[in-house]
Amino acid sequence: MAGTMSSIALNGRPNPARASAAPTPWAWLLLPGSIFLVVLFVVPLVGLLLLSLGMPNWTLANFIRITDNPAYVNVLRTTLEISVSVTALAFVLGYPIAYALTTGGPTLRTFLLIAVVLPYFTSVLARTFAWVVLLGRNGVVNQILLELGWVSQPVTMLYNRFGVIIGMTHIVMPLMILPMYTVMSGIDRRLLRAARSNGASPLAAFLTIFLPLSLPGLIAGVLLVFIYCLGFYITPALMGGLSDLTITMEISAQVVDQLNWNFGSALSMVLLVAVLAILWIGSRFFPIEQLLGFSDGKAASETISRRQVGTQWLMRLGAAANVLDRSLPSLGGRSIPALASFLAVLLLLPVLIVAYLSFSASSYFVFPLPGYSLRNYEAYVSDTLWVRATFTSIRIALMAAGMATALGSMLAFGLSRGRIRGRGAMVALVLSPIIMPTVVVAVATYFLLVRVGLQGTEFGLALGHAVHAIPYVVVIVVANLRDLNPTYERAARSLGAGPLASFRTIIAPLVMPALIVASFFAFLASFDDLVYVLFLGIGKITTLPMRMWEGIRQDINPTIAAVATLQMLFAGVVIIIGALLGRQRNT
Template sequence: MENQVSSFATGSQPASSLNSQPGRPTAWAWLLLPGSVFLVMLFVVPLAGLLLLSFGMPNWTLQNFLRVFESSTNIALMRNTLEISVSVTLLALIFGYPIAYALTTSGRMLRTFLLLAVVLPYFTSVLARTFAWILILGRNGVVNTILLDLGLVSQPVSLLYNRLGVIIGMTYIVIPMMILPMFTVMSRIDQRLPRAARANGASPLAAFLTIFLPLSLPGIIAGILLVFITCLGFYITPALMGGLSDVMITMEISSQVVDQLNWSYASALAMVLLITVLAVLWFGSRFFPIEQLLGFSDEKLGSRNGPRRQVGTKWLMRIGSAATAVDRWLPSMGGWGIPILACFLAVLLLLPVVIVAYLSFSASSYFVFPVPSYSLHNYEGYFSDPQWIRASFTSIRVGLMAAAVATVLGGMLAFGLSRGSIRGRGAMVALVLSPIIMPTVVVAVATYFLLVRFGLQGTEFGLALGHAVHAVPYVVVIVIANLRDLDPIYERAARSLGAGSLATFRTIVAPLVMPALIVASFFAFLASFDDVIYVLFLGIGKTVTLPMRMWEGIRQDINPTIAAVATLQMMFAGTVIVVGALLGRRKNT
């Protein structure tokens, strides 16, 4: 399970699959065809169409782009987006690094707890996590209740619907995306190197700054890139927790599409956001082999990126020589300071989940902390409301369709990438992973225009196709991680006993890969089941899923029933994680 999550976070692929010499396509390579055609038709083509629409096709004009940059309001939106994204990225790095470090250097029990604290929020609905912080930071929320009871304030503090609330909520949501890439890189660092430095007289801090931190820089940069790009395309949290002065560019795109039906101008805004993301990726490639983040191998990049990393770490070596003087004032890198800090931060990651679950059992008809008494009436309200049930079944149907498409196509792509031999493998990996890197709002707007051509807008099948595009990368990475760990001796033994290729695949490979396919289908279903953005643009009010019903409820009237729904969603995510861990353990035994 750790390998699957870590691989997804960094976009890394098995070295054996990415380093093979390109040549004439093998039989396995043909499995890439269906998935690549699907992604081109439902991802690349819509983005190209969005670009054409932004130029006012068929009446070609630059007016939409001129309007974007001439408007002082749009300049303010871009400034807000950049300021919030930079602030959230820095906070995620500051709070995420100690957890990633402790995950790498701590014992099994602490590591398990920390990993649970990171993974559970990561695979919990963004909407549910945002809703948790609304309950915590609201005027009558948990924080203000505690402050008033302790007499620290005389009236509730404004923590919601402002910049502070947006930054807190977004930081909480993206911090797992910062931790997982760093943890992946740190786990590959040979722990004997810092110990050797300390054995030669270096202090714990000096050994950390001169050995461990430079070696962890690729994970830091990968995490920064992932988090910053994600923040640029954030929509749900700033829309629910921000004020009028905290509007981001994604919210303006939504307003132009949903409220004003100005598709050409919305397309221009979306292209500006997309170009910004691509510029960030290009800038990051100046300091870090961004191709590796998209799936290229270290060997392929080789010496081209070596000097950059040396230049980037030279200042750390200089600081390390002076670290001994301040080591006594900082938490020991080899003692209990960092594990204690990591545990505290992990508790904060789990706290919103726990609070929402706690409030879902309140007997009160409105949110109050602490709860006056316990009751199941919120859950009864959910199961007895036809609208909630109808929305739930809609989510299940869409999720099953999306998971089926993503699992079949993603599984074929995984086998093709892992065992096929083709030219342009890096470009193929980039295509596969791009849907989870590009801003979801941009992809959803682009997909809408394609679905309109076929009359699929507002339909469950059209929504499932959009969700499948976003879920395919999950399936590919999880299955490839399984194929990477697959011992080839079993297949060689079957062939030595006279089994053909098809029989070997049916009797050996398929049973061993099946647990990974099941886990991948669960996560594909979860990605669809928790989505709001695609429903907002592709559903156009006709398809109401469970998250969309929650979205409308939170924006209009926060009902305690939503806490029960959010708790059920989190329980489902937890079940998926447990099932994945059990299947992974079964595969390894």
């Protein structure tokens, strides 16, 4: 084992000279998790493909129907238009925040990180509900506009394309910012100072140095956000109008409402193929897994060489920027931090306003509050339907988190320290559940559970949630393993400790904080889910998000604001626990 470990880098990259050797003992840890993902992720997608082809009566009629019917073509066009608009807007608003996160001072970085991370781990349903409250005809924004006298009657901002784009942009912005920040934080600031010392203006230094080096994060962010938008369901369904029907909403209508499984499967396959095509194109420029520390140096160097051709025009643009007036605002001045702070406030504002409204003494939404009260929280605690839904969510989340933590941690150790052929395929398998559209995976999982009689059961729902949570566990644990100091293990070995003793006394205690954090996030991913519940619960399971979904669609009241606030508070507690455990490990 010692010889094996010495031939493998701590981040899991095998020694090229021994890449063709037999798998190491660590690699066997990949087996349970990979079997779980194959059975509950790959097999359902294959079954979805067969169903879309009319199995056992093979036909392409379902796909022909999509192309021949103008209504479905319009649905595809609407999905594309919304996805492009949201991705572009998220990039324009997200880049200044990512830049300020990299270049700002400690206080600014702390505030911006809170503004980005807290919404990211807050329920999508809770954030969508926040925008329903803000943009409604009698919502907060219209009340403010009327009070200021800027409008004479309420402006329609909800149940149309405007509302969908605003709500979706707010939800995906953290997904755009975090990949860019990951790459930007690794850029050597001395390069910018060197460019400035050689006569480059601030704008020219940014265009010729910083922007090209940040392109990997930019590409990864745009790619992830665009794919996420293609598979978005909750926000368009709650905030869109009749003319804003997306492909995910049509899939839901075909599978859940009309029980047209074959055609719903065909629509799902169209969405899946589109996502796979985009991923393939994006991988030509930058492999997303490199952001997570998985890709090897050869793949990275090949990507860099391809990207150099695309960044040459930026160098020419930077040269032209040097002739511009030197009075242009400096990118290192106060303008970018001020803009980033303003945008960060906008990120936090919707969830903060919902928390504010949750303490209303009124039985309906009024802004500003006529008085403060805990009546909404008391209504939640005293309502048996809300309490029952909460405990249902807790039971399912505990099952899902247990499975995801056990299998994900084994996968993380296998990927970090094992040596196998086809490691790239294994990484793709592990990351796919959070990259593929959730609606497609949920529909495919539903058809599998129907065959084994687990549809509409809490255990069946927990299986689906575990598949979705495993990638989060793997990413967190792999990052922890990559940062471990190998001298501890070498010292234990030199003192005569065997592999098992070294693992029990050295590795396990150091990794335990990461496992705790990973289990919390796995629990949170299951607890906040709605899409899987809609398809796998089939009306038999009512979780807390499902209860909120029904309430938002039927009768919006301040009690939902109290529930959304509690969800956000729980997400904040998880983040704080993760930060404290990470600080404890570093000390």
